[in-house]
Amino acid sequence: xxxxxxxxxxxxxxxxxxxxxxxxxxxxxxxxxxxxxxxxxxxxxxxxxxxxxxxxxxxxxxxxxxxxxxxxxxxxxxxxxxxxxxxxxxxxxxxxxxxxxxxxxxxxxxxxxxxxxxxxxxxxxxxxxxxxxxxxxxxxxxxxxxxxxxxxxxxxxxxxxxxxxxxxxxxxxxxxxxxxxxxxxxxxxxxxxxxxxxxxxxxxxxxxxxxxxxxxxxxxxxxxxxxxxxxxxxxxxxxxxxxxxxxxxxxxxxxxxxxxxxxxxxxxxxx
Amino acid sequence: xxxxxxxxxxxxxxxxxxxxxxxxxxxxxxxxxxxxxxxxxxxxxxxxxxxxxxxxxxxxxxxxxxxxxxxxxxxxxxxxxxxxxxxxxxxxxxxxxxxxxxxxxxxxxxxxxxxxxxxxxxxxxxxxxxxxxxxxxxxxxxxxxxxxxxxxxxxxxxxxxxxxxxxxxxxxxxxxxxxxxxxxxxxxxxxxxxxxxxxxxxxxxxxxxxxxxxxxxxxxxxxxxxxxxxxxxxxxxxxxxxxxxxxxxxxxxxxxxxxxxxxxxxxxxxxxxxxxxxxxxxxxxxxxxxxxxxxxxxx
Numbered sequence: 001x002x003x004x005x006x007x008x009x010x011x012x013x014x015x016x017x018x019x020x021x022x023x024x025x026x027x028x029x030x031x032x033x034x035x036x037x038x039x040x041x042x043x044x045x046x047x048x049x050x051x052x053x054x055x056x057x058x059x060x061x062x063x064x065x066x067x068x069x070x071x072x073x074x075x076x077x078x079x080x081x082x083x084x085x086x087x088x089x090x091x092x093x094x095x096x097x098x099x100x101x102x103x104x105x106x107x108x109x110x111x112x113x114x115x116x117x118x119x120x121x122x123x124x125x126x127x128x129x130x131x132x133x134x135x136x137x138x139x140x141x142x143x144x145x146x147x148x149x150x151x152x153x154x155x156x157x158x159x160x161x162x163x164x165x166x167x168x169x170x171x172x173x174x175x176x177x178x179x180x181x182x183x184x185x186x187x188x189x190x191x192x193x194x195x196x197x198x199x200x201x202x203x204x205x206x207x208x209x210x211x212x213x214x215x216x217x218x219x220x221x222x223x224x225x226x227x228x229x230x231x232x233x234x235x236x237x238x239x240x241x242x243x244x245x246x247x248x249x250x251x252x253x254x255x256x257x258x259x260x261x262x263x264x265x266x267x268x269x270x271x
Numbered sequence: 272x273x274x275x276x277x278x279x280x281x282x283x284x285x286x287x288x289x290x291x292x293x294x295x296x297x298x299x300x301x302x303x304x305x306x307x308x309x310x311x312x313x314x315x316x317x318x319x320x321x322x323x324x325x326x327x328x329x330x331x332x333x334x335x336x337x338x339x340x341x342x343x344x345x346x347x348x349x350x351x352x353x354x355x356x357x358x359x360x361x362x363x364x365x366x367x368x369x370x371x372x373x374x375x376x377x378x379x380x381x382x383x384x385x386x387x388x389x390x391x392x393x394x395x396x397x398x399x400x401x402x403x404x405x406x407x408x409x410x411x412x413x414x415x416x417x418x419x420x421x422x423x424x425x426x427x428x429x430x431x432x433x434x435x436x437x438x439x440x441x442x443x444x445x446x447x448x449x450x451x452x453x454x455x456x457x458x459x460x461x462x463x464x465x466x467x468x469x470x471x472x473x474x475x476x477x478x479x480x481x482x483x484x485x486x487x488x489x490x491x492x493x494x495x496x497x498x499x500x501x502x503x504x505x506x507x508x509x510x511x512x513x514x515x516x517x518x519x520x521x522x523x524x525x526x527x528x529x530x531x532x533x534x535x536x537x538x539x540x541x542x543x544x545x546x547x548x549x550x551x552x553x554x555x556x557x558x559x560x561x562x563x564x565x566x567x568x569x570x
Contacts, residue, residue, distance in 0.1 A: 143403075162403060183402065200400065224374045224420035225402050225411055227338040232404060245339070261400070 001055040003033070007065025008050060013041035014089065015050060018072040022061045022080025022099060030056075068108065074101040077118065090127070093120040094134075096144060106150070110134075115163065117144040121236075125150030125169065132177075133159030139180060141165070147236055154191065157184045160201060166233050176203045179262065183229060187238065198255050198262035204229075206244055206267045215254030220268060222248055272561070272568045277538035277545055279561055279568060284435045284530065285549035286557035289324075289348045290355040291430035291521050292385075293378035295331065296367055297342035305330070307373045308343035310366035315347070316467050317517075319476070319487050323349040323358040324432060324519050326464030337376045338420075344378050346464045348432055348519045355427055356385035363421065364391050368412065374420040377407075379521070381426035388421035431557055434463075434518035434526035437475065437493065438537050439510045439544040446512040447471070449542035454516055456536035462525035463518050475515040475548060490548075510543060523557055531564045 003025060016039040025033055034048035047053070051065075060081045063073060070089045074082045079099040084092070087105035094110060098118040109127035112120045113134050126148045132155055133140035140159035147166050154172035157165045160182040167184075173191035176184050181201040186194075190209045204226060227245055234240040249265040272279040294311065298304040308327045315325035324347075331342040347362065349355035367375045368391060377384075392399040392410040400411045401423070408423040438453060440446025454470030457463065465471075480488035491501045493513045498506045506513065516533055520526035530547075537545050547561055562568060 164404065202402075221417045223411075224338060224418055225409055227340075228404055228409070228420075229402075231337075231339055 002058060002060040002062050003053070003055045004062045004064065005047070005051040005053055007063070007067055007070065008052060010066040011040055011050065011069050013069070015040050015070045016072050017047075017070055018075050020047075020061075020063070020072070020082075021074050021077030022059055022082050023078045025061055026058065026080065071108075074120075077101065079118075087124065093118075093146075096120060109153070112141060112144075112146045112165075114139075115141045115144045115146070119145045119147070122146070122148045122150070126152040126156075126167075128153035128155060128172070129158060130156045130167075131160060131163070131165045132157060138178075141182065145236075147233070147238060149238070151188065156186075157182065160184065164229065166238055168238050176201065176262075179203075185229065185233060187240070187244075195254055195262055195264055197258055199258045200261045202226075202263050202265060204249070204265040204267075208269075209264075209266060211252045211264050211266075212254065214256040215252040215264060216256065216260070218251040218253050218263075220248050220250050222246065223251070223265060226265060274534065274538040274545075274565065274568050277542050279534065279538070280544065280546035281562055282547050283549055283552070283558045283560045284433070284547035285552060285555040286431045286433040286435075286523070286526060286559060287555040288429050288557075289318075289350060289432035289519065290352050290427050291346055291348045291379075291519070292355060292359060292425050292427050293328065293521070294345045294347060294359070294363065294367075294425070295336060295342055295376040295378035296345065297331075297336045297338050297340040297374050297376070298370070299340060299372040301330065301341040303370060303372050304340070304342045307367045307370035308345050310370060311362050312345050312347070312464075312466075313366070315362075316472070318348075318350055318432075322354065323347055323362075324464070324466040324517075325362070326466045326470075326519075328461070328464055329458075338374055340374075346430075346462075346519065346521065348430060348464075348466075352383070352385065352427055356387070359385065359387045359425055360390045363387055364394070368394065368414070368419050368421070371416055375422065377422045377425040379426040379428060381428050383428065384424035384426050386423065387425045388423040391419075391421055392423075428521060430519065430521045431523045431526045432519040433555060434520065434530055434557075434559055435548045436516050436530055436533050436537065436561075437546040437548055438514045438516070438542045439506070439546065440512050440541075441509055441543055443512040445541060445543065446514050449537040449540040450514040450516060452540035453533035453537040453542075456532040457516065457518065457529040460520075460525055460529040460532060462522060463520040463529045465516055465518060465529075467515075467517060470516055472515045472517060473513075475513070478550065505546070507544065515548065523559075526557075527559055527564065530559055530561075534561065535565050 036047040084103040090108035106124035112131040131141040151169035158177040160179040170189040178197040252264040312325035336342040388410040395412040412419040475490040476487040
């Protein structure tokens with residue numbers, strides 16, 4: 001039976017559980033897990049004060065309860081599998097380096113910020129700044145994959161440097177803001193100003209959108225690499241049709257205010 | 272020894288280590304994937320004259336390729352790792368990059384890799400871009416048609432070259448018919464290629480020559496026309512034509528399997544005699560005995 005942590009009740013103030021990840025819990029005895037420190041507001045408390053602990057520590061950890069005010073779940077994890085049975089709070093999966101983190105509900109803002117590896121799967125929706133740069137930093141996510149089955153808020157992949165972010169639903173404004181490289185795939189509607197200030201990298205959109213005036217149309221074609229990406233995402237469970245995988249995409253180069261080495265790839269209807 | 276009435280010489284094939292890679296080529300159509308694979312593996316019959324040996328392993332269905340398009344897998348072998356890396360860059364660059372609609376992927380698992388796409392990217396003259404997916408880096412090289420996608424690193428592994436069977440017949444028709452049947456059966460084995468035209472060589476060679484500039488020359492002991500002329504012949508009375516099928520493989524097991532299937536097919540197609548080529552056992556570390564290769568060998 002995997003290690004299970006059940007939140008006793010929603011905390012009155014945000015609860016920070018940095019270090020709550022399978023790799024760090026592996027090999028710990030029940031008493032050691034219960035004694036791990038968490039920050040409840042400005043108070044340091046024992047994990048067992050807030051969570052009921054059951055099962056044994058191994059490669060998989062399951063966290064349950066109303067976790068919307070619980071921050072930093074799976075932050076910095078390097079391996080193993082962490083399942084959140086419900087919603088998760090802010091900074092979920094921030095600075096992840098490996099393993100798989102599955103959130104069965106929604107995640108708050110700043111999920112996957114500064115991520116470097118591994119896979120974050122959100123079955124619900126994500127808040128603002130998904131996979132973005134931490135406040136005050138230039139570069140965002142530097143590796144790994146984020147898959148969101150629902151929608152995502154503004155500034156998805158802001159400062160993205162490497163890695164893949166895919167959103168099955170809509171994404172908010174300024175997706176890929178000032179991105180440096182990497183790939184964002186948006187299957188639903190895309191908010192205003194996608195790729196504003198981008199230097200390199202790809203934003204692939206499956207819906208109609210109007211690029212910023214600082215983007216220039218190049219051609220319409222079937223990008224060979226995109227087939228690899230979309231087939232990969234389909235294998236991971238995102239709803240991609242053959243027309244999207246094999247379709248024609250309009251290539252817009254931008255942002256002209258920067259290097260103009262980034263691209264918007266926009267699926268053409270009937271392509 | 273006899274198999275289905277065919278005499279099988281109690282001898283062995285002497286094979287050598289050689290470095291190999293598997294290249295997966297895809298394209299918009301089966302035809303273009305085939306064109307690229309044929310060009311990639313052209314003029315690669317023997318390391319003696321071509322610096323490498325290559326062949327098409329098999330066609331790939333869209334469901335078997337990384338990008339879901341029709342494709343082909345090819346194997347390429349060279350004497351050492353460095354030489355293999357050079358040949359890969361040359362051949363993928365000249366034969367796949369240039370071919371309409373193609374993409375090119377590593378088809379072999381392994382820790383040891385060589386840089387291929389990472390060299391070819393420079394053709395993009397600074398406009399190339401890379402993508403990393405699932406731990407693998409790909410290069411997007413802009414070309415007049417659109418974009419060439421090539422994987423950065425290709426795995427290389429120590430394989431086996433020089434597996435062979437020799438098929439003897441009373442005349443060309445009999446020997447070639449048996450050789451064609453053998454080649455067809457051997458080409459169905461995964462992990463091997465038959466690098467000569469149609470898988471069959473009519474000009475087996477021996478090491479050295481009376482001419483100092485040549486490192487190999489005709490295998491006079493197996494030339495029927497020289498039977499009455501040379502100091503030693505391996506051509507029995509009544510034999511008028513001889514063919515050799517050379518096999519390169521990623522593993523010794525695959526080469527053995529191909530030889531076994533070839534031996535059975537040649538015997539089934541009426542070869543008068545089947546033998547194998549070796550250098551007395553002193554050169555190659557792999558000795559593949561015909562005895563025991565297939566069940567039913569008598570004597």
